[in-house]
Amino acid sequence: MTPREEISEPTIDELASTLAEIDADGALQETAEAAFGGTRAAFLQRSLAAAAAAAGGLFAANSADAADVATTKNDIAMLRFDLVLEYLQAGFYTEAERLGALTPKTLGWARVVGAHERAHVVALKRLLGRKTVPSPTFNYGSVTTREQAFIRTAVGFEDLTAALLKWQAPRLDSRSVVAAAITLHSVETRHAAWIRHLIGLQPAARAFDKPASQARMARLIASTNFVSAQPQLAGRSRPRLTG
């Protein structure tokens, strides 16, 4: 195994900036060119087909329109942010299911939604291909075993993830990525409405749902203190950090 630079426990501010990181050092640009080169079209085609298959096993593997697909630095940064958020949620629901301390109704919800978020993780990883990021380590404390705390957090996760995807949609470069991300977006709003309905909150409180920026989401995620260690960024996309 390749030795890696140790990363110390991050502060909240560091965490927020990690989540919002837009590849400030430019390493991504270099590796994007190296990785895609002439095989770029085939790579993206594979990624899209695999992502589609993962997100519900719904779609036939089609050819991507190579001329229209572009994995830009901007899109990669947004998809990476989404991936970390999906890791966070998938881990949260999976732990709640494993510990089994919630009411049967809430556990039933967590089981379905957890499966969806795990599928979203797979879909986003495939979309990112070699530009994927590993999962941070999470510590949810006792929130996954306390009914009210769990529900409050779940409502927040679902409402805010949908708001984030809404913010990102018109900011994405690739139309293929837009087409993919939007199919996840409405599922998050379904999750939000569903859990709200379960607990007697208004499932659809207004006619238009407003977006929430990535920076705002990063602050909110940090405020939960659920992320106990940031991702190991010293992967193959940053070889100069290897020892």
Add this chain to the structure above:
Amino acid sequence: MHPTAGTENADSARRSTRRALLRGGLVVGGAFAVGGGAFGWRAGAATPAPSAATDQQILNFALVLERLQAAFYTAAVDDDALRGELREFAEIVGGHEREHVAFLEKALGSNADSQPTFEFGSATREEKAFLDAAVLLENTGVAAYNGQAANLTKKSLAAAAEIVSVEGRHAAWISDLAGQHPAPRAADPGATADDVAATLQRTGFIKEQ
């Protein structure tokens, strides 16, 4: 009833639906059909860059759907057959759909198409028929917007995302009330305009453009 009468009515409804929905050329296997395949990107499809002209077609397409939904819930409340939370759903969601209609009409201005005529039969007067129709209309709304998202300009996409978000909530809510799965899949695939037209044809709700 004469044995052919039903067929004639169905044919008439089918023609009206297609006319109403696909007037702008938003049609079959079309130039900007998104939603059929792997996240909707069709091999070799000529997918023109988003433009004001394409936005206009898509927003008019969405307007038919929103007007249909708004008219449906308004009629259901007027017919006074729903009770309890189902009535509450029709009142609240009807209000949202009317806001969506107003938004789209404003965005389209003088380019907004004329309103079709709708006829809902027992779907607004009988609980089970209402549930079936509402689940179908909300799920179809989600699929229709998702299918066109990548064809919109950034400005229209931002607005459509705020709307489809709420359609997804409606779909989950009414599905839960109907005893169906609120979120049956990990991804909500987009539908092509043609698929949406075919789905709405089968309801027979759209009579005249």
